[in-house]
Amino acid sequence: MKISFLLDGKITEIDFNKSNYTPTTTVLEYLRSISTKTGVKEGCAEGDCGACTITVAELQPPTSNLQPPTSLTYRALNSCLLFLPSINGKQLITVENLGTSKDLHVIQQAMVDTDASQCGFCTPGFVMSIFAQYKANSKSSEEQIVDALTGNLCRCTGYRPIMDAARISFKADYKDEFSEKETETIQLLQEINKNNDILKIETDEQKYFIPKTLTQLFELKKKLPNANIVSGSTDTALRVTIGKEIIKEIIDLSQTFELKEFTETETEFKIGSGVVLEDIRNAVETKLPALYKMLSVFGAKQIRNKATLGGNIGTASPIGDISMTLFAYKTKLVLANSKSERTIDLDKFITGYRKTELNQDEIIKTIIIPKPSKNEIINAYKISKRSHLDISTVSASFNLEKDSKGIVDKLIIVYGGMSAMTQHATKTEEFLIDKKWTEENILEAQKILETEFTPLSDARSSAQARVIMCKNLLMKFYNESC
Ligand SMILES: Cc1cc2nc3c(=O)[nH]c(=O)nc-3n(C[C@H](O)[C@H](O)[C@H](O)COP(=O)(O)OP(=O)(O)OC[C@H]3O[C@@H](n4cnc5c(N)ncnc54)[C@H](O)[C@@H]3O)c2cc1C
Ligand code: FES
Numbered sequence: 477m478k479i480s481f482l483l484d485g486k487i488t489e490i491d492f493n494k495s496n497y498t499p500t501t502t503v504l505e506y507l508r509s510i511s512t513k514t515g516v517k518e519g520c521a522e523g524d525c526g527a528c529t530i531t532v533a534e535l536q537p538p539t540s541n542l543q544p545p546t547s548l549t550y551r552a553l554n555s556c557l558l559f560l561p562s563i564n565g566k567q568l569i570t571v572e573n574l575g576t577s578k579d580l581h582v583i584q585q586a587m588v589d590t591d592a593s594q595c596g597f598c599t600p601g602f603v604m605s606i607f608a609q610y611k612a613n614s615k616s617s618e619e620q621i622v623d624a625l626t627g628n629l630c631r632c633t634g635y636r637p638i639m640d641a642a643r644i645s646f647k648a649d650y651k652d653e654f655s656e657k658e659t660e661t662i663q664l665l666q667e668i669n670k671n672n673d674i675l676k677i678e679t680d681e682q683k684y685f686i687p688k689t690l691t692q693l694f695e696l697k698k699k700l701p702n703a704n705i706v707s708g709s710t711d712t713a714l715r716v717t718i719g720k721e722i723i724k725e726i727i728d729l730s731q732t733f734e735l736k737e738f739t740e741t742e743t744e745f746k747i748g749s750g751v752v753l754e755d756i757r758n759a760v761e762t763k764l765p766a767l768y769k770m771l772s773v774f775g776a777k778q779i780r781n782k783a784t785l786g787g788n789i790g791t792a793s794p795i796g797d798i799s800m801t802l803f804a805y806k807t808k809l810v811l812a813n814s815k816s817e818r819t820i821d822l823d824k825f826i827t828g829y830r831k832t833e834l835n836q837d838e839i840i841k842t843i844i845i846p847k848p849s850k851n852e853i854i855n856a857y858k859i860s861k862r863s864h865l866d867i868s869t870v871s872a873s874f875n876l877e878k879d880s881k882g883i884v885d886k887l888i889i890v891y892g893g894m895s896a897m898t899q900h901a902t903k904t905e906e907f908l909i910d911k912k913w914t915e916e917n918i919l920e921a922q923k924i925l926e927t928e929f930t931p932l933s934d935a936r937s938s939a940q941a942r943v944i945m946c947k948n949l950l951m952k953f954y955n956e957s958c
């Protein structure tokens with residue numbers, strides 16, 4: 477019934493038997509209940525503004541069955557999307573922990589020096605995003621600094637002075653208290669992580685379990701077949717923070733070691749369903765460029781630091797950007813239950829609006845992405861109202877193979893946002909196969925494409941505009957493929 481984590485440099489415990497917190501109390505709500513933790517703010521409670529950003533440090537590698545952890549990773553996270561049990565075994569760092577009683581941290585001082593704050597509501601969130609990036613890579617490039625701040629909004633100061641503060645911080649040669657105390661922190665975290673039992677929190681209204689191994693997970697699934705599976709919880713948390721739902725039973729996979737494995741072989745990537753999107757992004761930059769491009773416009777860093785690949789596929793959302801992109805990479809999924817595993821093509825896995833082939837006793841265990849051959853031209857696109865922290869209005873992914881005469885041999889055309897599920901444009905694919913890859917044929921194909929989908933009109937776009945976007949994306953792919 478207890479979770480343990482580091483806060484203010486000390487091991488802190490929450491006993492759910494003796495407190496008013498529930499298993500789905502968010503870390504933001506918890507921090508705001510402590511009188512000294514006023515830095516962290518609630519702006520939106522849905523991951524969109526960054527005012528609640530904190531930094532979480534955890535042992536690296538976290539999947540430490542085989543290898544003892546040797547260092548810490550620091551990540552910026554939206555505390556409004558974190559359920560309290562998910563910080564078990566980690567270090568929680570808030571803006572109050574930066575600097576010393578005498579001096580501000582170099583980042584805070586730079587914010588003061590550049591007048592980077594007016595009302596101040598967004599300021600702690602910005603500081604914590606810059607801090608996490610600084611700890612992850614104190615030599616970050618301009619591009620990496622901008623990327624680290626895409627999840628933080630400011631409505632009054634403007635971004636120039638904030639960026640100036642970040643630039644100054646990254647130029648400073650500064651060893652902060654966290655670096656000085658790293659060995660001590662690692663020892664404390666090892667101490668609270670040595671127990672490999674299932675974490676069980678059962679209150680009158682809710683049950684929340686964190687299995688550490690697949691065996692524990694499947695035992696739980698047998699006992700609680702209807703429990704909600706969460707991995708990064710970025711999707712599920714909104715049911716609580718916005719929907720005000722009391723989720724009765726949760727099995728949280730975020731600390732299940734076997735789901736965090738990432739392997740690259742000569743022919744494929746095997747990615748555990750629990751690997752977070754930011755880690756995948758860092759690993760595939762040069763090897764799977766279309767996937768890297770889509771991961772770079774996925775949410776913002778705080779979201780990618782928590783959201784998992786299994787979670788993006790598991791939602792079966794018609795605007796799930798990464799599952800849509802993976803159609804073009806001919807991705808396969810390994811589904812597992814307590815007794816066996818089966819492999820299924822990703823495009824057979826999604827069967828309808830938020831419906832999948834998953835049986836009640838199964839989970840998505842591994843995602844297999846074959847390495848594309850030299851002949852395959854793969855690209856993916858996302859159209860949204862802004863480039864970051866926005867969901868797709870229409871998205872598309874393509875995989876083209878031509879023969880030496882320029883005739884289309886194989887072609888995958890997939891759209892998100894055009895129907896109730898991510899879907900192939902089957903008739904357009906069929907039309908273009910065995911034809912020359914020319915602008916003339918693409919113009920003809922667009923006429924077929926026009927009839928393939930009957931999209932909805934909603935707040936993001938009219939149906940008519942969606943059809944135009946869908947056709948234009950095919951032409952864009954054609955132009956770029958040439
Ligand atoms: C601010 C914000 C921005 C976002 N931006 C984007 C975006 O740009 N593009 C986009 O596509 N999405 C976006 N999302 C949606 C969401 O973050 C993603 O879909 C994310 O990948 C979900 O992963 P998760 O691990 O957090 O899922 P969770 O919330 O943990 O789970 C989501 C679903 O998947 C199921 N699931 C999780 N893991 C497994 C598993 N191993 N086996 C079986 N089922 C499983 C769960 O049961 C649940 O139904 C955004 C969300 C927020 C809050
Ligand atoms: S409160 Fe807006 S991102 Fe958390």
Ligand code: FES
Nearest residue numbers: 594595596630631
């Ligand atoms: S300083 Fe007011 S919102 Fe940023």
